[in-house]
Amino acid sequence: xKAQFDExxxxxxxxxxxxxxxxxxxxxxxxxxxxxxxxxxxENAVTQLEPEIALIFLLASTFTGSKxxxxxxxxxxxxxxxxxxxxxxxxxxxxSQAELKDNLLPFVYESGPRGSIACFVxxxxxxxxxxxxxxxxxxxxxxxPTDLMNLSLLVKPEEASALCSHLEKFVPANDSKVxxxxxxxxxxxxQNHLAHEPMLPELADGETSPPPSAPARAGETMRPxxxxxxxxKPLAPISQxxxxxxxxxxxxxxxxxxxxxxxxKIPETLPTEVPAEKSEGPGRPNQSQPQSQAQxxxxxxxxxxxxxxPESIRxxxxxxxxxxxxxxxxxxYSTWYFSDPxxxxxxxxxxxxxxxxxxxxxxxxxxxxARYLAADKDFRMGELFLTRxxxxxxxxLFEDALAAEPAHLQALVRxxxxxxxxxxxxxxxxxxxxxxxxxxxxxxxNLYLGRIHLAANDNAAAEKHFRAEFKLSADLTSGMELANFxxxxxxxxxxxxxxxxxxxxHPGKMLVLAPTGSENKTxxxxxxx
Amino acid sequence: xxxxxxSLTEIIIALAIAVMVMVPVTSMFSTSGQQVQKSRNFSFxxxxxxxxxxxLMAMPFExxxxxxxxGLALHDSPxxxxxxxxxxxxxxxxxxxxxxASDMPALHxxxxxxxxxxxxxxxNVSFGAGDExxxxxxxxxxKEAGRNMIYRTxxxxxSV
Numbered sequence: 001x002k003a004q005f006d007e008x009x010x011x012x013x014x015x016x017x018x019x020x021x022x023x024x025x026x027x028x029x030x031x032x033x034x035x036x037x038x039x040x041x042x043e044n045a046v047t048q049l050e051p052e053i054a055l056i057f058l059l060a061s062t063f064t065g066s067k068x069x070x071x072x073x074x075x076x077x078x079x080x081x082x083x084x085x086x087x088x089x090x091x092x093x094x095x096s097q098a099e100l101k102d103n104l105l106p107f108v109y110e111s112g113p114r115g116s117i118a119c120f121v122x123x124x125x126x127x128x129x130x131x132x133x134x135x136x137x138x139x140x141x142x143x144x145p146t147d148l149m150n151l152s153l154l155v156k157p158e159e160a161s162a163l164c165s166h167l168e169k170f171v172p173a174n175d176s177k178v179x180x181x182x183x184x185x186x187x188x189x190x191q192n193h194l195a196h197e198p199m200l201p202e203l204a205d206g207e208t209s210p211p212p213s214a215p216a217r218a219g220e221t222m223r224p225x226x227x228x229x230x231x232x233k234p235l236a237p238i239s240q241x242x243x244x245x246x247x248x249x250x251x252x253x254x255x256x257x258x259x260x261x262x263x264x265k266i267p268e269t270l271p272t273e274v275p276a277e278k279s280e281g282p283g284r285p286n287q288s289q290p291q292s293q294a295q296x297x298x299x300x301x302x303x304x305x306x307x308x309x310p311e312s313i314r315x316x317x318x319x320x321x322x323x324x325x326x327x328x329x330x331x332x333y334s335t336w337y338f339s340d341p342x343x344x345x346x347x348x349x350x351x352x353x354x355x356x357x358x359x360x361x362x363x364x365x366x367x368x369x370a371r372y373l374a375a376d377k378d379f380r381m382g383e384l385f386l387t388r389x390x391x392x393x394x395x396x397l398f399e400d401a402l403a404a405e406p407a408h409l410q411a412l413v414r415x416x417x418x419x420x421x422x423x424x425x426x427x428x429x430x431x432x433x434x435x436x437x438x439x440x441x442x443x444x445x446n447l448y449l450g451r452i453h454l455a456a457n458d459n460a461a462a463e464k465h466f467r468a469e470f471k472l473s474a475d476l477t478s479g480m481e482l483a484n485f486x487x488x489x490x491x492x493x494x495x496x497x498x499x500x501x502x503x504x505x506h507p508g509k510m511l512v513l514a515p516t517g518s519e520n521k522t523x524x525x526x527x528x529x
Numbered sequence: 530x531x532x533x534x535x536s537l538t539e540i541i542i543a544l545a546i547a548v549m550v551m552v553p554v555t556s557m558f559s560t561s562g563q564q565v566q567k568s569r570n571f572s573f574x575x576x577x578x579x580x581x582x583x584x585l586m587a588m589p590f591e592x593x594x595x596x597x598x599x600g601l602a603l604h605d606s607p608x609x610x611x612x613x614x615x616x617x618x619x620x621x622x623x624x625x626x627x628x629x630a631s632d633m634p635a636l637h638x639x640x641x642x643x644x645x646x647x648x649x650x651x652x653n654v655s656f657g658a659g660d661e662x663x664x665x666x667x668x669x670x671x672k673e674a675g676r677n678m679i680y681r682t683x684x685x686x687x688s689v
Contacts (some may be wrong), residue, residue: 025665039633097624117686218546278584314535317535318540318543322543325547326547326551329555333555333558333559337588354599355598355599355600356599357679359670359678359679360676360677360679361679361680361681362570362571362574362678362679362680363681368679368681370598373598373650373666373668374652376666377650377652378652380652380654380664380666380683381654381664382648383664384652384654384662384664384685387662390656450628485582507663
């Protein structure tokens with residue numbers, strides 16, 4: 001017999017260690033066969049095997065009806081003496097709701113640890129009860145706040161309000177203050193959805209851990225963090241005059257929010273029992289929990305923001321909040337962006353009819369002043385005189401423009417050009433150098449300077465400016481000017497190479513070098529900047 | 530027991546991420562929105578200058594006169610040769626459309642919002658014997674994001 005049990009234990013342990021759905025694990029069929037072979041000694045198996053193995057035995061066995069119920073009840077009864085492991089609870093979830101209700105819930109009536117553990121396990125397994133059942137549970141025994149929270153998890157959410165109404169009618173019919181307090185607390189917990197997760201029941205030291213003989217199981221590492229157990233102290237039996245409830249092990253959310261609470265803060269030193277008459281509070285009992293200083297567990301320093309709102313809404317808070325934030329910022333930004341403060345300023349009498357002193361050129365993004373625009377008008381007029389080769393008149397207008405706006409570089413270059421055409425090369429060269437110092441990238445200026453230096457027989461300076469102009473402009477005019485200069489300066493090969501290069505770029509034109517002895521005559525229209 | 534809820538740290542991290550995402554997104558919208566606005570205004574100004582220059586080429590030489598800065602507002606401006614009427618859908622006065630709030634509300638609002646104006650800077654040079662040339666600077670001004678913008682173009686019109 002022992003060998004059979006050992007063999008079954010070995011196979012069941014192997015089954016537990018395999019991954020996947022229980023019924024689809026490879027060892028499941030072997031375990032089932034083993035369970036069938038142990039059927040004749042089922043009662044012994046349930047009592048002698050480890051709780052988890054016994055549970056697997058029952059899951060794999062083919063018992064039905066009352067025998068299965070009695071075996072389950074026996075197993076659950078034994079298991080509820082201590083807090084079952086996560087693996088055990090997971091295995092329990094394999095049983096139907098009906099089986100759990102029939103064989104587990106009866107233990108909830110029991111006072112003491114078994115009742116608390118059964119309530120906790122039922123909450124973990126999401127067992128739900130009919131509305132009428134709760135009044136019997138509440139009447140059956142004393143309820144600690146934790147047990148009440150766990151019990152509230154057995155309420156179907158859609159029946160919460162109906163249950164509260166039902167219990168409300170039930171309260172006045174009872175003389176027991178303890179029961180009335182229990183019911184009131186329970187109603188409060190249900191009505192406000194205080195419980196979100198099953199809470200570990202308040203147990204003595206030895207009852208919080210699985211039996212030491214239990215084999216190592218993978219599921220145990222997944223056990224939720226357990227609070228420090230209270231000192232071993234059996235729960236006192238309920239009495240009409242001096243009800244006693246054990247101290248809560250952990251702080252629930254209601255405490256964190258400072259709301260009327262099922263378990264009030266724990267004083268540093270308290271007698272082991274507190275008369276129920278000390279409970280007070282309008283509509284909400286204020287139960288002082290007896291607990292020694294050694295038993296008192298300091299509240300964990302948590303930054304959790306406890307919001308007493310339904311879970312579904314709370315989960316939506318962050319995304320909804322962020323969305324609202326984005327929308328609000330978007331609306332504010334859009335309002336600001338598309339508002340038109342200029343409309344107000346443009347229609348105000350103070351600015352109407354008065355030109356601004358400065359604009360921003362939409363093309364160059366440079367500032368344009370009214371003075372520059374006035375100078376530009378003279379410059380344009382000077383340009384008109386240039387079209388008729390009236391250099392003296394044009395020069396006067398360009399100088400007028402420069403007087404109004406010395407930074408008008410185009411007028412400066414044009415004035416130099418006019419002076420060059422009028423024979424004042426010295427002054428012209430000075431003006432061109434000034435223009436280049438202001439903007440080295442001005443086109444045509446180097447060309448004019450080259451011509452001036454060429455006329456002064458300063459070939460080196462002329463070549464420098466011709467090359468600079470060709471480098472800047474890289475156009476046909478500057479290229480031909482440079483090529484002709486090189487040809488006249490005795491650099492025929494370089495001149496020919498340059499002509500060939502230009503010819504390649506301008507195949508539609510026939511380019512030839514000017515005769516060496518001829519003057520470099522320049523048409524006015526082709527070399528203007 | 531697993532405690533569900535949002536911790537302060539989680540909220541701060543979420544907000545930090547949101548801000549990090551939001552800032553570039555906002556600036557992206559801002560930049561692109563401003564670019565669209567600039568581009569629209571620039572195109573509109575260039576279109577106005579083109580319309581004026583075409584009218585200048587066609588109108589009598591002596592009618593080309595200076596329109597000094599700050600210029601004429603295009604909205605609700607008195608009748609001028611360039612923009613009022615801006616269009617005529619018929620052969621009679623019944624189809625005439627002017628840039629007014631009643632005739633062309635959308636265009637009118639746009640011009641009011643951006644304060645579009647035009648000015649003409651005319652330089653007249655006579656070379657004798659009826660040979661005259663006018664150099665005309667067409668200046669379109671408007672306001673954009675608090676700045677005074679200007680678009681300039683030039684045309685030469687000969688009397689001959």
